[in-house]
Amino acid sequence: MSFTIRAIVIYSHTGAQRIVPFRSHGLNIITGKSKTGKSAIIDIVDYCLSRGSFNVAEGAIRKKVAWFGLHIAKGSDEVFIARDNPGPGASTGSKVYFQRGNVDVYPTLETISKNTTESSLKEFVTRFTGIAENEHRPLTGTRRPLEANISHALWLCFQKQNTIASQDQLFHRMNEQFLPQDLKDTLPYFLGAVDESHFLLMGELDELQRRLKLLEATESKQLQTIEVTRSRVTRVLNEGKKVGLVGQDYQAVDDTVFRYLATIAEFPMDEAELISDFGETIQRLRGEQSTLQNRLNDLNQDVRAARSFLSDQTDFSREATEQRARLKSIELFKSEVSSPYQCPFCESELRTPIPKVDEVRQSLHEVSEQLEGVYRDSPHIQRHITELEAKILRASDDLRLVQRELQKSVMENEAAKARQDQMLARGKFLGRLSEFLESVSPQADDDGVGSQIAELRELIAGIKSRINNDDTESRLETILSFISEKMTEYSKNLDLEHSGSSLRLDLKKLTVVANTVDGPIPLNRMGSGENWVGYHVLSHLALHWWLRMKERPVPAFLIFDQPTQAYYPPDSTEGGLDQIEKDADRTAVQALFKLMATACTEIKADFQLIVLDHAHLKDEWFESAIVAEWRGNEALVPYDWPENTA
Structure with missing residues (x-):
């Protein structure tokens, strides 16, 4: 189980609050005309969930808002997060406010202040999402191991306006350098092809291999053949004199120095003195x-x-x-x-x-x-x-x-x-001294080293057989086949090019592919913005259908920004279907929203689909899903809020 969004709260510089509430399950629609702040919702949520940069467009929001707040919940476990507005021209803020527990009333501007750091916030949200300790280890040594966190998970939760209508980019932020490879590395974990037990086995394997390496070194007398020079012993003694653990007049004259140093290594460390008031x-x-x-x-x-x-x-x-x-x-x-x-x-x-x-x-x-x-x-x-x-x-x-x-x-x-x-300083010296003595002292008992090595090698082989990359690939292919079936099922509700064909998610290229009699056709070879939007929508709905069914550690919300942008004229102020000229386009808009509503009833609770759009259909099911409508004098940021003059 992961978390959903209860509300977005923004604060004016005078302390006024603007609250945008959401239902914890099902379709949530924010409709309104252009330039009312709908597209800023994704950037605000991303920023409050620990993104380092603040990407809201320059304008009224940056000038009139003092803090951004996000109320999230996982069952009865509630969290309120707020971050300061860096203001016009700035790339990120420096203040983070965090409150955990029942949030009956949102804190006032006067009570909000920095009480944690951005890095601590990221660590908390990662664990709150359900992301356990994990690590993807590339088969080649050209890339470092990567641990999945909340930033990677959110790439599956956002579809900004320029992404949802793109033929080249299926996932959020995949136009940024290095991020596509990070998503490819972390998707097997998020989808469940590898689970937490996999990473426990990897940790156990590391420990066994470390012990094996040490025993092999012992067997080959590597530790005994280390040549200890007088200068090295002298350096250790001089360090001990500096921290007052070795007498100033002590000199190393024979091998008794090692017994003397072993005695020093047992020196009891007093508890650190606490300075009660810290100045x-x-x-x-x-x-x-x-x-x-x-x-x-x-x-x-x-x-x-x-x-x-x-x-x-x-x-x-x-x-x-x-x-x-x-x-x-x-x-x-x-x-x-x-x-x-x-x-x-x-x-x-x-x-x-x-x-x-x-x-x-x-x-x-x-x-x-x-x-x-x-x-x-x-x-x-x-x-x-x-x-x-x-x-x-x-x-x-x-x-x-x-x-x-x-x-x-x-x-x-x-x-x-x-x-x-x-x-x-004494603690550091004693640590280095212990390491030094271990490296130069002869092993007390070498009996049984060979049998211990054989036993460790057998254990390592057993764990490696359980950590089988072929099995991981097989599980991933099985998962993708289920998601692909759901994508194909959803496509039948939309009048798209290649609708009804066998669809699949290509994780190597991070795109949608239609398998046709003429061969595979990727998204970038499918024509028209209607197709691009439709395939983005059904792919992410199918993806979240799987994530929620398997209760994977990805936030239980999905945000679409302007999925109907290809249908409405740019100068329209209302969202009715009568503003769309072509009958086929009106039918397509109706079908697109109907698919979203239907998918929400199929996807396991709690799943939250938030749609930011111009459209306002007159159907009862559509109007019941509206949580905010910003037309006329209504907008995310009230027009009468003052700008910051500081």
Whole structure:
């Protein structure tokens, strides 16, 4: 049993959610006009299932979406995966969010954050799909062994718009270098021609062959004839001195050095010291230090401001006192002066008028009041400065205390790391020392080596007889014959060229072949886009019929993008059959969707067929399969979502 898609969830930069739900079994149709985001569904699913690159086309989706989410389930086991949108022009994101368990409510944008890595996500999804440990080993030595993973499985689950109508490419991404060979190598495992027991036997064979090689080396005295030079022993001793396991004054004078090294090899390793907070204390103290430094800076600025204000008041007081002294001369004025042009002292006539006595007295009164205010405020300001200076002293003491604690924590942290580094170095040395001693020490007992070799060779021969490549090829041919029969059966529902002929899946060339009386005809020699689309559809339906019947470790969904693209005019906005000009084309579209619906009822649950298309048939079975329709103001990404301005 593998997983299906429960929903796709996308998040705007403001936290709004767009949820596209799916039924866990049967036909799921998303219909709508062009440029509404249908074709992005495959890229979003592929990206959330751990693909390294992000391939959604440039446009509104890259500008308006913050995160992409995918809700998948295998029975009652549910998983929610989210990945960040790298934005316009970028090739991949850096954040992966993962949540396992019942997903009743999707997490909000505020709660989504990176909690795993892309490589960890790929490993999890591979195992969640049901892909066990496996390894394809080429018969020739020109290629490295290949282990099937979720990336290989998804090539069987996607049919993008440019693939489903291709005459040269039957499977997803097979136009990329090296990938066709990888699919050929992993398909026998996915189809079930080799199972998990095959790989267990391969692992057992590896272990037996390793032991055989070691015994054969022992028998031929290869281990005993290794020449140990003084320089090699010296290098080992010098390594031991560096890590403190060999005394600095020890010198190798005879063969007793091997017994000495054997004793060193038994040195007990202490458990690694755990640094409980991994630098959290240092980070906290640095934060406190920064806070206190900012506090001291603020207090010093306050003191400077208060002193500046006090200085300004002192200057004002000095000037005001002098002005009041000058105005005091009012007491020398005559009490009655009839004209502003008459001198108040000698009563002579003046060319320039002088202020009235009342005005001078008023000025004197105002200056006196201002001086009294200054005298009242000065003690308060002095007291405020004293309080600020006391706070500065306390903050300085706190800062010195935090700096001492910080220095102590840094030193302790460095010391703990040094101890860990030393323990790691000792562990590596002891491992190399054990290997060295095994290679140079004579075998204690050579009796029975010959019989052990004979026994191992017999076991190896038995396992090799069970791992028979001819049997694997025979099983693969049998599986392909069943799939081919189903393809031929499906073809009778479509009016295609060579429909009804014996069809087969050619894994060597990764294409569909029709066996006719005139010879085999591959897909690239079949004419018209209608034929190409039809053979893509029936081939993948037959493939998933087998995968689900045998519960193979491939995701239990299949996504077709625009299977009716060859029939609708490019400028049509609705998906009704009346927009197709030819009667034969209308019949072909009806038959294509009917085949999909019928196949879904035949394929074992849970199987999910998701079709992204322009069409909207008026049949009840078609409309009941629609999960979303994007026309008018509806689209995958709502038109009113804002673009990212960051």
